[in-house]
Amino acid sequence: MPVVQVEGLARRYGEREALSDVSLRLQSGQTLVVFGPNGAGKTTLLRVLATLLRPHAGSVEVLGAPLPQQAWSVRGRIGLLGHEPLLYRELTARENLRFHARLHRVKLSRVDELLERLGLDGRADEPLRTLSRGMVQRAAVARAVLHEPELLLLDEPRANLDPAAIELVEPLIGPAPGRTRVICSHDPHGGISEADQVLGLRAGCVALLRERARVSVEEIAGLYR
């Protein structure tokens, strides 16, 4: 059974159609990398798959549950790492992660484990607003994987991270057996290299959807022209 199955998805913001007739299918353990210029609908697609936005047309199934009808049953099995860290600036990284651990009924020891793995344990008790963007991004990664989700939805997950930090987050958000990922990217080389399938969006429509072997960097670059 596919982890993500989308048929004819449309989503509007007022009169503007952000996604139009999008169809795709993603099997367990696969990675779909989504390319497209700003405003192409990448983030909207992630938010629909994350159950945060309702589809206005078409059908969407995530982890076997049709959305939005059974969204409640798959929340907690999805990890979303978006542009915003979804963390409170006035709280420390540890307080933020403990709050999320309680919401997801995860043992608090998992918080300490992640803080250590991500090299945040030294600054874990300082308010998030005092940390650099890279450190906040690391805390956001910890939040997204805290409950060990089966489906990871990642919007430019390596933004603001230096090479050392990328190495730290890789085991948590990189490819792994049974880990299904949808990643939004603007990096054709890096994106294609970790994709099983590539989706190109332009103005909310599917401009290309192919297996990695049949996509070239030039085609991806063409989406942005």
Place this chain on the structure above:
Amino acid sequence: MAVLRKELLVELRTLESVPGMALFAVTTFVVFHFALNRSSVDADLAAGILWVTLLFASMLGINRLFVADADQGGFDAFLLAPVDRTAMLAAKALALLIYVVALELVAVPAFALLLLEPSIGHALPGLLAVLALGDLGIVAIGTMVAALTVRTRARDLLGPLLALPLLVPVVIGGARASSPLLALGPPGGLSARWLLTLGLYDLLFGLIAYALFDFLVED
């Protein structure tokens, strides 16, 4: 409990709501004290001043109730969790109730000192009952309106515009029920009619907030 704990922790760190609410109330009583040029006012006037001041001070907290969640992604984070949406309503309502009670712990003594020359000790048990019922109304309506308006661009304007008309019956009920208690001389009894009205109004808006909340926070 996790959401309530987080709410109180954020408020303790930022001190954005309660100090502002309390300062507003105390300042208002000081202004009335000097503007009326009296240390003691009639019971009807005193009750009106108390409830209108508490209402406007509470609006400050109501307007801030969901701001951190809307601005920092707390809504999305909560919606991604396998948690009943009612938990957020309950936690926010409890947090607002704690803020309003904290406000009253400062405001009521200041009110007594500045506008009721004699002590209000004799009226306190009855007044506490009226305040409790009034608080529940403010909390039910305030939480619902705050959730409704927080993701709009004009939330600072829309919040009071929607909440104040709905809260007028709470102010009327609270003032009418408090008035006999604040009279000079032996305190009057509690008005069962106004207490019942307040209670029913609280129940009605508690149920409306419960029924609507999922629709207000979800897409």
